[in-house]
Amino acid sequence: QQPVQSPQAVILREGEDAVINCSSSKALYSVHWYRQKHGEAPVFLMILLKGGEQKGHDKISASFNEKKQQSSLYLTASQLSYSGTYFCGTDAGGTSYGKLTFGQGTILTVHP
Amino acid sequence: SAVISQKPSRDICQRGTSLTIQCQVDSQVTMMFWYRQQPGQSLTLIATANQGSEATYESGFVIDKFPISRPNLTFSTLTVSNMSPEDSSIYLCSVEGGSAEDTQYFGPGTRLTVL
Numbered sequence: 001q002q003p004v005q006s007p008q009a010v011i012l013r014e015g016e017d018a019v020i021n022c023s024s025s026k027a028l029y030s031v032h033w034y035r036q037k038h039g040e041a042p043v044f045l046m047i048l049l050k051g052g053e054q055k056g057h058d059k060i061s062a063s064f065n066e067k068k069q070q071s072s073l074y075l076t077a078s079q080l081s082y083s084g085t086y087f088c089g090t091d092a093g094g095t096s097y098g099k100l101t102f103g104q105g106t107i108l109t110v111h112p
Numbered sequence: 113s114a115v116i117s118q119k120p121s122r123d124i125c126q127r128g129t130s131l132t133i134q135c136q137v138d139s140q141v142t143m144m145f146w147y148r149q150q151p152g153q154s155l156t157l158i159a160t161a162n163q164g165s166e167a168t169y170e171s172g173f174v175i176d177k178f179p180i181s182r183p184n185l186t187f188s189t190l191t192v193s194n195m196s197p198e199d200s201s202i203y204l205c206s207v208e209g210g211s212a213e214d215t216q217y218f219g220p221g222t223r224l225t226v227l
Contacts, residue, residue: 002154030214041204041218042155044113049214087154091214098143098208099170100216102154 001025003090005103012110017076020106022088024069029093031064031071032100037084045073045086050093075108083110114139114207116219124225125195132191133222135205140185143208145216146178150201158203161188195226 003024010018022031030049034042046055048064048071055062059076075082085107089100115138125131135144146158159169159180167180182188192199204221208214 032216034218041221044215044217047215089155089216098145098214098216099157099160100145100155100206101157104154 002101003088003103005086005088005106007106008104009107010109012078012082012108014080014110014112015077016110017074018078018108020073020075020086020088020108022071022073022090022103024090026069026090026092028064028066028069028090029097030091031062032089032091033062033071033073034087034089035082035084036087036105042087078108078110080110080112083108113215113217114141116205116207116217118205118219118222120222121220122223122225124227126227127196129195130191130193131195131224132189133203133205133224135188135190135219137186137207141207142185144182144188145206145208146180146188146190147204147206147218148201149204149221155204158190192224195224197226200224200226 006021032047033045036042050066061074064071085105087105088103117136119134144161147155149155157170158173159167161167161180161182163182163185179191202221205219206216
């Protein structure tokens with residue numbers, strides 16, 4: 001079953017923060033976050049493994065609440081280059097290891 | 113991270129024909145995947161292609177329509193057979209990075225238009 005992302009779209013000014021959520025109804029092994037710009041392939045941002053860890057690099061970080069099967073992507077002090085569609089991909093592990101099910105995407109637009 | 117290339121990058125095909133898409137990786141990887149992204153939509157897994165075994169297909173996708181080959185650890189092909197306009201999509205291969213963190217990277221994609 002497809003994870004649910006919220007919000008569907010976000011409009012920001014440079015320097016503002018955003019949070020994108022991803023919620024699954026299934027127990028998860030990992031959550032993957034990608035950014036896709038128009039006409040390009042998805043670019044890997046980070047992976048969260050079960051265990052409830054939080055990760056980050058630069059001004060982008062993410063968390064994974066294993067009990068709730070929810071992950072959030074945090075974008076701080078947004079830059080123009082952050083614009084794009086963000087997808088979470090969930091991996092249930094086990095016999096489904098590596099098979100990602102993607103959310104519907106969140107369109108992020110950053111204005112000067 | 114793995115460097116992945118796909119051929120062709122785009123193509124326009126006639127209804128009823130077939131197209132074979134190639135995916136080449138610069139390092140040996142065990143797991144390769146094929147995804148479809150229909151216009152304006154999210155990504156949907158078509159099949160898993162592991163070297164030395166038959167590809168496994170997700171619900172809604174069948175081997176007769178999307179035959180896959182995986183002859184070695186750096187290469188795979190996906191064929192879209194007997195195409196119809198509904199097959200117009202971006203087709204992407206991805207590989208599991210082999211690192212301890214199970215990272216998955218995508219190739220640049222093949223943009224297919226069926227007339």
